[in-house]
Amino acid sequence: MIDFTDISVAIIRRTFRSRFKLASLTERSVIFRNLVRRLFFEGDDIQVIPRNSSIEINHRIQVPENVALPSEVLRRMILRSRYIFRMDFCICRVSSGCSSYPHDLGCLFLGPGAMRISEKVGRLISAEEALEHIERCQEAGLVHIIGRNRIDSVWLNSGPHDELLSVCSCCECCCLWKMTPLLSEDIASSITPMEGVELKREESSCVLCGRCEEACFTGAIAVGKELEHDARKCLICGRCAERCPEGAIKIIMDPEAVDEAIKRVEVLVDVES
Template sequence: MAKTCSKVPLVSKIVDKLLFERDDIQVLPRDGTTMNLSIKDIQIDKDIPVTPNVVFPSEVLREVIKRSNYHFIMNFCICRVSSDCKDYPHELGCLFLGRGTQKISTKLGRVVSANEAIEHIEKCNKAGLVHIIGRNKIDSVWLNTGPKEDLLSICSCCPCCCLWKMTPDLPENISGGLTSMMGVEINFDSKLCSGCGKCALGSCFVNAITLKDGKAVIDKKNCRICGRCAEICENKAITVLITSDAVVRSIERIDKLVDVKSE
């Protein structure tokens, strides 16, 4: 479907209208891969002490979860189950917030408290999954939850995720709905790159990394800054830089999409 959308504009318009209209989803870098912009010039081979000023992207999830009146966890990840994923837990499903969750069938999952929802995303983080958060129309359609403005999706993704699989083949008017977190940027130091290729071989969900002349090359246009490459790079040639106000900016962006406080 994704490839057809790229080739046939009319199909792209129809699919966008039905499943992706006005999507706005942020990719949160994995905790532990980010470095504050204010300390980016510290020598890379020295220990950087963890201080209260260090920004953890997952704080976006915790804050939004606390604000929401409704929390629903899927009993399984539909993507990992359908792909028979061998590397990540099938039972760690999506988390949904907002009043739209009241319409989701309890055959698919369960209503939980805010604390249980936070415990869930912590389990997902420990399992090595990548968090994405935002309004995803396709979820409101297949779950039949009503207006897309009533449902906020928090997915914890691995390479099996259908959205990530489609993104490289979707036209920009659709794939542009999946973007990096507010206030982050990817930084690459070619001098530290050994050309081992680990970052290019399977770590990038959108195939934004290639090797050229013995060095990694990052396509920043396609990169969503999930941090997996930074996490796997033993030479610390790749880092994710984050501003001190990144969490606040990201939450403000989310607040405009779905009113999770609404009864």
């Protein structure tokens, strides 16, 4: 017997590669934009967590000892969550046929909505298993995106969107949010960089090798006779800083950034209930 989740997975796999065309329609059609926002994005608040290895602490501010790295945002939310569900696969990489990153490193879902997700796509796990999963994703080069994302509560049929907190592990080639630059501004504004981080460039060190452009999943970087960076598109994921062979790009984080990011996340879904 086919259930709702089977249908959702089948639809996503058939339409995923059309997401860029659908996203561009939100700019051209007011009716389509309003429909998409109401069905899939209303009430969303999503932030990109830069990779630990890309971070430098802001030395202009007095730095306390043992400053937490960005992944601490995920760790604290996981340890607080009563229910944690891990998908057995990444729907984005599977739908795209990704050949660069593991298919089995799927999303985590926290909160009471996790109890309603079909076991056909994954299972409930312990906090220890979830932390191991996050570590595997870091080692694989994936970037975490955390927040309240209505589209997940819809396709997973998990109930009210404020009962499900999504933790995605994204690659630059297949991520759903690669379509962000094509979305209308009011929808695209629901996904932003982590609080308290910024991108800095040292033009004198740049050799214009283009590795940062290859790593950028939103098209925020273009390399020609010089490097151009579009701050409006940039989600400060840290991939460009990691892959720059000359250290010309740095992601600078304020010491208070982790606490501020957690404050933003913890009001979205009551993961302890």
